[in-house]
Amino acid sequence: xxxxxxxxxxxxxxxxxxxxxxxxxxxxxxxxxxxxxxxxxxxxxxxxxxxxxxxxxxxxxxxxxxxxxxxxxxxxxxxxxxxxxxxxxxxxxxxxxxxxxxxxxxxxxxxxxxxxxxxxxxxxxxxxxxxxxxxxxxxxxxxxxxxxxxxxxxxxxxxxxxxxxxxxxxxxxxxxxxxxxxxxxxxxxxxxxxxxxxxxxxxxxxxxxxxxxxxxxxxxxxxxxxxxxxxxxxxxxxxxxxxxxxxxxxxxxxxxxxxxxxxxxxxxxxxxxxxxxxxxxxxxxxxxxxxxxxxxxxxxxxxxxxxxxxxxxxxxxxxxxxxxxxxxxxxxxxxxxxxxxxxxxxxxxxxxxxxxxxxxxxxxxxxxxxxxxxxxxxxxxxxxxxxxxxxxxxxxxxxxxxxxxxxxxxxxxxxxxxxxxxxxxxxxxxxxxxxxxxxxxxxxxxxxxxxxxxxxxxxxxxxxxxxxxxxxxxxxxxxxx
Numbered sequence: 001x002x003x004x005x006x007x008x009x010x011x012x013x014x015x016x017x018x019x020x021x022x023x024x025x026x027x028x029x030x031x032x033x034x035x036x037x038x039x040x041x042x043x044x045x046x047x048x049x050x051x052x053x054x055x056x057x058x059x060x061x062x063x064x065x066x067x068x069x070x071x072x073x074x075x076x077x078x079x080x081x082x083x084x085x086x087x088x089x090x091x092x093x094x095x096x097x098x099x100x101x102x103x104x105x106x107x108x109x110x111x112x113x114x115x116x117x118x119x120x121x122x123x124x125x126x127x128x129x130x131x132x133x134x135x136x137x138x139x140x141x142x143x144x145x146x147x148x149x150x151x152x153x154x155x156x157x158x159x160x161x162x163x164x165x166x167x168x169x170x171x172x173x174x175x176x177x178x179x180x181x182x183x184x185x186x187x188x189x190x191x192x193x194x195x196x197x198x199x200x201x202x203x204x205x206x207x208x209x210x211x212x213x214x215x216x217x218x219x220x221x222x223x224x225x226x227x228x229x230x231x232x233x234x235x236x237x238x239x240x241x242x243x244x245x246x247x248x249x250x251x252x253x254x255x256x257x258x259x260x261x262x263x264x265x266x267x268x269x270x271x272x273x274x275x276x277x278x279x280x281x282x283x284x285x286x287x288x289x290x291x292x293x294x295x296x297x298x299x300x301x302x303x304x305x306x307x308x309x310x311x312x313x314x315x316x317x318x319x320x321x322x323x324x325x326x327x328x329x330x331x332x333x334x335x336x337x338x339x340x341x342x343x344x345x346x347x348x349x350x351x352x353x354x355x356x357x358x359x360x361x362x363x364x365x366x367x368x369x370x371x372x373x374x375x376x377x378x379x380x381x382x383x384x385x386x387x388x389x390x391x392x393x394x395x396x397x398x399x400x401x402x403x404x405x406x407x408x409x410x411x412x413x414x415x416x417x418x419x420x421x422x423x424x425x426x427x428x429x430x431x432x433x434x435x436x437x438x439x440x441x442x443x444x445x446x447x448x449x450x451x452x453x454x455x456x457x458x459x460x461x462x463x464x465x466x467x468x469x470x471x472x473x474x475x476x477x478x479x480x481x
Contacts, residue, residue: 187329200312223286242270401443
């Protein structure tokens with residue numbers, strides 16, 4: 001055969017081999033052993049390259065980890081003691097702080113249970129959407145669906161969370177304890193005079209004021225001190241009749257004495273008539289009680305008609321704090337409850353008292369009820385109409401089961417706490433709550449003393465539990481004939 005013929009046959013053989021390889025490759029046919037190809041190392045390496053290489057990592061590098069899996073991390077590139085580079089960890093990597101067993105070809109992904117592998121029931125959406133699949137798949141963002149194994153639905157209310165995920169999400173739990181729950185009710189108030197300690201100085205007959213003591217509004221006076229001197233014709237006539245009875249029989253009639261008392265003549269004036277046997281033209285009117293002069297209307301030389309207010313006095317040794325309690329807080333305020341008062345004009349000073357009266361009326365304009373607190377005021381520091389900040393204690397004196405406020409998930413229609421059963425197992429529990437105060441909430445039913453409840457990141461566990469219950473319900477419906 002000529003040289004041209006041999007060359008043509010060689011080209012035909014090469015074309016045939018290429019076409020056969022293309023056809024076999026598209027039909028996944030096994031490649032026979034080719035000693036001549038194995039003799040060329042670089043061709044053999046190309047031909048035997050694995051079909052499914054590891055995909056390129058996605059996302060930015062968030063830190064670097066030890067190449068041997070040791071708990072050593074770095075924020076910037078770093079080398080080991082023997083000169084090897086730390087491995088970069090990208091944001092899209094599936095991180096876990098738990099030890100993972102090495103992958104074994106043909107093995108089931110789940111760990112053996114009861115001597116055999118777990119069976120995958122279905123795959124659920126990684127974002128928590130109500131979407132399941134009987135086969136592995138990805139969502140629209142490229143995230144793998146999460147397998148759900150047989151036996152995980154035995155307790156539909158409990159959920160298991162990996163230890164690494166607990167550390168990353170910041171789940172924290174505390175023990176439910178028995179304690180006294182005190183709920184302070186903070187409301188505004190004002191200082192008011194005790195209505196029972198206010199006195200009006202007035203005459204019961206026409207009188208003329210001869211002299212007024214050197215006192216003015218705001219002065220403090222004591223009982224028995226002279227307040228004013230006045231002349232009253234009616235009082236003088238009654239005094240003369242009383243004296244006449246004394247002189248005639250040596251003893252005054254009861255009617256004459258009663259008339260003087262009806263005219264509000266001070267007892268010491270009547271006693272002076274008995275002693276001196278003389279009628280006093282000008283009567284000295286004394287201060288009826290210790291207190292503060294709130295109003296002075298008496299003027300020397302004026303004529304006072306019956307009932308005219310000449311002086312108004314008040315004893316300020318005890319005052320009232322009248323607080324405005326909102327209608328929705330009224331049920332927490334009880335008679336005898338301790339109260340703490342801080343007056344804005346006296347910073348740093350605290351006054352204590354107790355609730356003496358809850359007024360039986362709600363204001364239509366403000367929807368508040370007035371609550372009266374009586375407190376001593378021996379130094380007279382509290383003045384009428386001062387503003388005050390009132391804190392009224394409420395709650396039961398008996399200890400109750402209580403948990404931190406953050407442990408209670410309130411949906412508006414029900415209240416739930418997450419019980420920590422240990423080893424990463426959690427169970428949502430519906431509860432009935434009571435008083436709240438001091439950062440804790442009373443639990444009336446659903447939790448016992450000593451139970452551990454989740455106080456941080458409990459919303460994440462509750463969402464996982466609700467998702468698990470929903471998926472279990474969907475699986476049951478799909479399995480039903």
